[in-house]
Amino acid sequence: MNLFIALALVSWLTVARMVRGQVMSLKNSEYVEAARSMGASTGRIIFRHMVPNSLSVIIVYSTLRVPAFIMQESFLSFLGLGVQAPYASWGSLVGDAVNGMTLYPWKLIFPALAMTIFLFAMNFFGDGLRDAFDPQSKNQL
Amino acid sequence: MSLKPNAKTVLEVKDLKTYFKTDAGIVKAVDGVSFTVHEGETLGIVGESGSGKSVTNLSVMRLISSPPGKIVGGEVLFEGQDILKLSETEMRSIRGDKISMIFQDPMTSLNPFLRISTQMVETIRLHNKDVSKKEALARSIEMLKLVGIPSPEKRIQSYPHQFSGGMRQRVMIAQALSCNAQVLVADEPTTALDVTIQAQILELIDKLSSQMGTAVILVTHDLGVVAGMCDVVCVMYAGRIVEKAITDDLYARPSHPYTEGLIKSVPRMDTANKNNRLFSIEGQPPNVIDLPPCCPFHPRCHKSMEVCRHAYPPIKDLGNGHEVACWLYAEEATRAKALQDAEQQEKV
Amino acid sequence: MMSEKKKPLLEVRDLKQHFPISTGSFLNKQVGAIRAVDGISFDVYPGETLGIVGESGCGKSTTVRSISQLYKPTSGSVIFNGVDLVNADVRTMLKARRNIQMIFQDPYASLDPRMTVRSIIAEPMEIYNNRKLMDTPMSSMDIERRVEDLMERVGLNKAFKNRYPHEFSGGQRQRIGIARALALNPKIILADEPVSALDVSIQAQILNLLGDLQKEFGLTFLFIAHDLAVIQHISTRVAVMYLGKIVEISEAVQLYEAPKHPYTVALLSAAPIPDPTIERARQRIILTGDVPSPDKERNGCYFYDRCPKKMPWCSCHLPPMFDITDNHQVACWLYDKKDYSKITMEESQKDAAVKA
Numbered sequence: 001m002n003l004f005i006a007l008a009l010v011s012w013l014t015v016a017r018m019v020r021g022q023v024m025s026l027k028n029s030e031y032v033e034a035a036r037s038m039g040a041s042t043g044r045i046i047f048r049h050m051v052p053n054s055l056s057v058i059i060v061y062s063t064l065r066v067p068a069f070i071m072q073e074s075f076l077s078f079l080g081l082g083v084q085a086p087y088a089s090w091g092s093l094v095g096d097a098v099n100g101m102t103l104y105p106w107k108l109i110f111p112a113l114a115m116t117i118f119l120f121a122m123n124f125f126g127d128g129l130r131d132a133f134d135p136q137s138k139n140q141l
Numbered sequence: 142m143s144l145k146p147n148a149k150t151v152l153e154v155k156d157l158k159t160y161f162k163t164d165a166g167i168v169k170a171v172d173g174v175s176f177t178v179h180e181g182e183t184l185g186i187v188g189e190s191g192s193g194k195s196v197t198n199l200s201v202m203r204l205i206s207s208p209p210g211k212i213v214g215g216e217v218l219f220e221g222q223d224i225l226k227l228s229e230t231e232m233r234s235i236r237g238d239k240i241s242m243i244f245q246d247p248m249t250s251l252n253p254f255l256r257i258s259t260q261m262v263e264t265i266r267l268h269n270k271d272v273s274k275k276e277a278l279a280r281s282i283e284m285l286k287l288v289g290i291p292s293p294e295k296r297i298q299s300y301p302h303q304f305s306g307g308m309r310q311r312v313m314i315a316q317a318l319s320c321n322a323q324v325l326v327a328d329e330p331t332t333a334l335d336v337t338i339q340a341q342i343l344e345l346i347d348k349l350s351s352q353m354g355t356a357v358i359l360v361t362h363d364l365g366v367v368a369g370m371c372d373v374v375c376v377m378y379a380g381r382i383v384e385k386a387i388t389d390d391l392y393a394r395p396s397h398p399y400t401e402g403l404i405k406s407v408p409r410m411d412t413a414n415k416n417n418r419l420f421s422i423e424g425q426p427p428n429v430i431d432l433p434p435c436c437p438f439h440p441r442c443h444k445s446m447e448v449c450r451h452a453y454p455p456i457k458d459l460g461n462g463h464e465v466a467c468w469l470y471a472e473e474a475t476r477a478k479a480l481q482d483a484e485q486q487e488k489v
Numbered sequence: 490m491m492s493e494k495k496k497p498l499l500e501v502r503d504l505k506q507h508f509p510i511s512t513g514s515f516l517n518k519q520v521g522a523i524r525a526v527d528g529i530s531f532d533v534y535p536g537e538t539l540g541i542v543g544e545s546g547c548g549k550s551t552t553v554r555s556i557s558q559l560y561k562p563t564s565g566s567v568i569f570n571g572v573d574l575v576n577a578d579v580r581t582m583l584k585a586r587r588n589i590q591m592i593f594q595d596p597y598a599s600l601d602p603r604m605t606v607r608s609i610i611a612e613p614m615e616i617y618n619n620r621k622l623m624d625t626p627m628s629s630m631d632i633e634r635r636v637e638d639l640m641e642r643v644g645l646n647k648a649f650k651n652r653y654p655h656e657f658s659g660g661q662r663q664r665i666g667i668a669r670a671l672a673l674n675p676k677i678i679l680a681d682e683p684v685s686a687l688d689v690s691i692q693a694q695i696l697n698l699l700g701d702l703q704k705e706f707g708l709t710f711l712f713i714a715h716d717l718a719v720i721q722h723i724s725t726r727v728a729v730m731y732l733g734k735i736v737e738i739s740e741a742v743q744l745y746e747a748p749k750h751p752y753t754v755a756l757l758s759a760a761p762i763p764d765p766t767i768e769r770a771r772q773r774i775i776l777t778g779d780v781p782s783p784d785k786e787r788n789g790c791y792f793y794d795r796c797p798k799k800m801p802w803c804s805c806h807l808p809p810m811f812d813i814t815d816n817h818q819v820a821c822w823l824y825d826k827k828d829y830s831k832i833t834m835e836e837s838q839k840d841a842a843v844k845a
Contacts, residue, residue, distance in 0.1 A: 029598055030593050030594075030595055030598040030599040031598065031599055031600055031601040031602075033554075033559055033593070033599075034591065034593060034599050034600075034666075034669075035601075035612070036559055037557050037559055037586070037589075037590070037591045038586065038590070038612060038613045038616055038669075039582075039583045039586040039587070039613075039616055039617070039620075040612070040616055041616075044616065048601075048604075048612075049601050052601075052603040052604075053601070053602070053603055189688035189689060189690060190688055305779040305780075306779075307779050308779065335544035335545055335715070335780055336544060336715065336717070336756060336759045336760050337544060337755060337756060337759045337775075337776045337780070338544075338779065338780065339759065339761075340758075340759035340761075340773060340775050340776075341775055341776075341777075343761075344773070344775060362688065362689060363761065364689070364763035365718075365760070365761025365762050365763045365768075366761050367763075368761065368762065368763050368764055368765040368767075368768045369761050369762075369765070369768035369769075369771075388765045389765050389766065392763065392764055392765055392766075402690065403689060403690060404763060406689060406690055406692075406693035407689055407693075407718065407763050408693075408696070408716075408718040408719050408721065408722035408723075409718055409721075409722075409762070409763070410717050410718040410721050410745055410757070410760060410762060411745075411762055411764075411767065418697045418700065418701075419693040419696055419697055419722065420693065421690065421693035421694045421697055422690040422693070422694075423694070425658050425660065425661070425691075426658065426688065426690075426691075
């Protein structure tokens with residue numbers, strides 16, 4: 001639990017900055033101007049216009065952050081600061097395996113492989129989510 | 142603007158075809174384009190978006206990015222050689238030196254990280270290996286003076302972003318002509334400029350081309366620019382030239398319904414056309430993906446006939462260099478035969 | 490169609506819109522301002538089309554946005570139908586906005602790419618319905634029907650109402666924007682270069698559509714463009730802007746037949762005409778230099794640097810609007826009753842210093 005809180009406290013900054021960047025660029029789009037000229041309230045502009053248009057970027061970014069979190073957690077566990085026994089994580093498994101690397105290579109290979117496959121999978125998942133959220137990839141007229 | 146009767150042919154494009162392979166199908170961006178450019182002449186290529194005019198220009202310069210585009214047919218004869226068959230190295234020695242190009246957005250052809258002096262000197266020395274840096278710099282300053290940049294010796298050391306849009310376009314023209322190119326290919330050079338700046342740039346291109354004898358291929362969508370600058374005009378639609386004529390002839394006697402419609406739908410400043418409707422060509426620009434064999438303009442044509450739906454019209458010569466690709470000018474017999482052939486094809 | 494005896498629908502007086510230029514990331518000191526609109530005044534009468542024409546940086550787009558209060562004007566007044574917009578409270582402004590709608594230039598950017606066509610056109614109605622500012626509240630059925638009605642009126646197939654903007658061409662998107670602007674039955678439409686991004690053949694369709702809609706609904710247009718021929722075609726009166734100021738304002742036909750301000754003359758002579766015989770015979774007045782940027786305060790005429798007819802007096806005295814006729818005003822010292830051509834630079838500067 002402490003691990004989650006620690007990682008969250010450190011990582012919200014990048015996400016926040018990304019969201020801010022998105023909002024700042026969208027603020028000046030012509031369709032937001034159009035909405036203002038129609039008398040739309042700020043709330044409506046945010047929820048109806050800005051959120052859906054930033055969503056795809058934020059979601060993709062978030063899914064790509066998952067591998068980064070896993071890496072961070074792995075490093076902490078590798079160093080012994082993360083998950084403690086009897087709980088295991090890929091990082092701690094790799095940490096434990098490094099010592100017996102020459103004698104029992106599979107103890108190292110399997111967690112490393114699992115982690116790699118998972119990271120690739122998250123990447124593709126993020127791509128897929130972005131395509132799903134993007135109305136432009138639907139059929140053209 | 143000049144039309145000498147026996148001027149030398151500088152560039153000849155024959156049946157050029159450039160296709161793009163996309164997920165949605167094959168886009169026949171340029172589908173059989175032929176024209177000739179003579180020394181000192183300005184040829185205009187007019188068309189709207191999707192007509193293939195920019196791709197034609199890029200194809201002549203062989204600047205089409207190879208996937209997804211490919212020049213699949215035709216010849217481009219320059220100085221007797223088909224430059225489509227040259228190797229990339231040989232082509233590079235022609236680009237910038239014998240055939241130069243200027244673009245709509247001067248920022249794309251000027252490297253924002255290099256000073257103007259660096260870029261211009263590089264261009265000159267690339268094509269003239271035995272010219273020293275000092276000589277190349279002197280020539281560049283001379284070119285800048287020619288295009289009207291004030292204090293060229295000082296300004297040549299500036300970066301592109303320190304110039305205004307009009308000035309940047311002048312620099313691009315100076316760079317393009319620095320090696321005394323024989324052909325200048327201009328792709329919408331003034332579309333992004335204000336009217337008063339546009340007038341300056343067009344006058345400059347006109348002056349330089351008559352001074353240096355350069356042939357100019359001017360691609361634009363603006364019928365006014367064409368009327369003022371070009372000797373010969375080609376009108377493009379959906380990848381093909383639908384009409385070609387001497388400028389005066391084209392405007393006085395537009396033969397293709399598209400040309401006619403285009404000229405009539407442009408609002409005129411000099412006639413008080415108050416509260417009248419403009420002639421408008423109905424419908425949308427064509428979808429050039431997997432175009433069926435027919436005249437691509439027929440859905441929007443106010444004079445279309447049955448045969449237009451089934452076969453592409455032949456090119457008819459109306460005399461004095463005026464050519465048009467329209468069934469209205471083909472003989473009855475040809476039309477009937479084409480219709481018959483098409484019906485046979487469809488039965489199969 | 491001059492209706493000078495009628496009361497103007499829109500009155501703009503001495504409108505100024507300055508955007509501060511600040512340096513320093515921490516202290517944000519203001520070092521200057523972009524004087525995008527620098528004191529303009531004009532009236533728009535019901536049923537007419539006032540065209541505003543000028544090159545980039547002249548302030549025409551900013552003018553339109555200042556009028557609709559998308560930017561809060563730095564100073565000056567905007568009175569619409571008797572209501573002062575600059576000092577209006579939120580509720581009054583909302584009520585006024587119902588009658589002032591906008592059409593934008595870029596058909597690709599002015600529609601939210603994540604909203605269906607139906608939602609885009611219905612949005613103004615939904616906003617006003619929710620705030621209970623409609624004359625008669627509309628049910629969702631009413632709104633649906635009106636959306637379909639509007640789509641047909643602008644030439645779109647109502648079957649496409651659940652499609653997204655990217656599925657339409659530029660011209661069709663512009664029609665969607667026009668339908669959206671008509672949704673609340675406005676009195677005036679501010680059109681910011683609505684046809685500049687369109688192909689020539691589509692441009693003609695949209696211009697015809699706007700003309701038809703104007704006749705059918707009795708609309709008033711404030712039409713911005715940089716293409717002189719388009720402005721000529723669609724406007725009843727035309728105002729020419731340069732560097733944030735109006736240099737000439739007149740009835741359309743008069744302006745094109747007998748332009749008075751040296752800038753208007755140069756602008757008209759620079760614009761290409763699609764007729765080779767005319768083009769060959771034309772005497773062009775080519776202005777030297779670039780279109781300057783509006784970031785300096787000037788004491789004299791804003792056009793002084795590039796003017797082919799400048800006099801020393803012009804360099805330090807800002808010209809007011811002089812009347813040529815009832816409907817034709819020019820901001821140029823050449824048209825004052827007094828002759829300034831013989832006054833030297835020294836005398837002019839002394840006079841300006843005294844007046845300051």
